[in-house]
Amino acid sequence: MKREHHLSPFLRNPPARLDLATLPTPVERAPWLDAPGAAVYVKRDDQTSRLYGGGKVRKLEWLLANPPYDDRRPIVSVGGIGSHHLVALALHLQAQGRELHAWVFDQVPTAHTLKDLALLLSTGAKLWAVPTRPALPLAWLAYRTWARPAQPGVYMPPGGTTGLGSLGFVEAGLELAQQVKEGALPAPQALYVTGGTCGSCCGLALGLALAGLPVRIRVVSALERLYLGTYLLKRTLNQVFAALVRAGLRPELAALGPAGLLARAGVTWSIDHSQVGSGYAVPTAAGEEAVALAAGGGLALETTYTGKCLAALRSDLAAGAVSGPVLFWDTHGANDLRPHILPGWEARVPVALRRRLIRAGAALPAAT
Ligand SMILES: Cc1ncc(COP(=O)(O)O)c(C=O)c1O
Structure with missing residues (x-):
């Protein structure tokens, strides 16, 4: 109803x-x-x-129902590696068979942040990662030029x-x-x-x-x-x-x-x-x-x-x-999302990001 x-x-x-x-x-x-x-x-x-x-889902109800977000195109958005906005968007897009592209910056790798990163990668979201917030224009540049996705996403502002x-x-x-x-x-x-x-x-x-x-x-x-x-x-x-x-x-x-x-x-x-x-x-x-x-x-x-x-x-x-x-x-979604995390998600962490997270104390397998 x-x-x-x-x-x-x-x-x-x-x-x-x-x-x-x-x-x-x-x-x-x-x-x-x-x-x-x-x-x-x-x-x-x-x-x-x-x-x-x-x-987040309160915003997505309106965003995903209206242009420019209501077609099949991927969406590209921004946040920290532990962003709840990106996790929410990734999960709701996945449920619609759609793709998320994310420009992300590093955050302190707490257990919670790493769980969100694991979720993001488990949904199939593609990441363009930079170390800091001020460096985000570099992620944008990579996305637009040398690391361009086959189908570019329509931009959604941070936090939806x-x-x-x-x-x-x-x-x-x-x-x-x-x-x-x-x-x-x-x-x-x-x-x-x-x-x-x-x-x-x-x-x-x-x-x-x-x-x-x-x-x-x-x-x-x-x-x-x-x-x-x-x-x-x-x-x-x-x-x-x-x-x-x-x-x-x-x-x-x-x-x-x-x-x-x-x-x-x-x-x-x-x-x-x-x-x-x-x-x-x-x-x-x-x-x-x-x-x-x-x-x-x-x-x-x-x-x-x-x-x-x-x-x-x-x-x-x-x-x-x-x-x-x-x-x-x-405002924090408290569902147990662990069942959505795929084994081997760590292998999908971009190599440079993985190195930085390990240096910051995250227990991740070393990049090969
Ligand atoms: C749990 C949680 N609460 C609140 C906010 C902030 O909401 P807003 O960006 O609308 O200020 C966020 C932002 O990502 C969030 O993750």
Whole structure:
């Protein structure tokens, strides 16, 4: 059965959407996180899909249903070697018999990162690997010139963050507001969500604003200030808003603009860089502690995004900086994906990348 489109009442021409996710995801109380005066709830987006959960599938539902991503061409996208976006895209494209091309940069080879790399390669994804984020233009150049694939892919931005993809999170905001209305949780005063490319948090902000649910959104950055700041957030907010307008947002709402829409509903946002530590995807002690605590509470977090986000929430709770009902949005897909990993995946790691990973301490067989 086709799922209800939460956005339909707001749009004259809602774009097509695939039903890849099982929604709504549950909201649960997490008393193990409570602090005096604060009651914590968790939005379980780890349960969005039996194939691959997490927030990514919310974006893919819209992206893969519309041009330029809805034909048989391969898709080319970008991320770290442990990118959840690339894993989600690879698995959902594989289910459609399609191919992923990935421009990847190195990350600290934790067990989690290596599992994601193993998954990526097991799906048949083809990698163009460079050591650092600033070197990504080299991967692009190789892809376009000397290491060109037979059929070039159509480009999808990092994190699947486009205006259209982020409509998945506008719907997520509306979904949460519906759950509040139905009594699944009280209206949260604050919502903690991790930020990378910011499609998730900007979509949520606009969805909550459309629903008229006032909330303070704390965007806990996984990225250094240079890569994630007010400029990126505002630009992404504008992109998502533009996608809503293209889809026929009701004129009285379109006239407000993104800032006006948020202000009317009392939705505010701020960015927290306190948990980035020494850089993107580098584990921190507070993040690891949060991951371990969450495991005891039944949540499978990771150290790049959701562990750091929970660490920020814990720090604010301990400082008494947050009170009332508080929501932690768990964006990490927690399915056990080990059955998708093919034996011998290591042999598919590009030789130069394998050498670098071994030097960084990864237990991989040496390149021959
Ligand atoms: C688990 C997880 N949560 C959140 C994010 C960030 O989402 P966004 O890029 O929309 O800010 C990512 C990004 O890849 C992620 O892997």
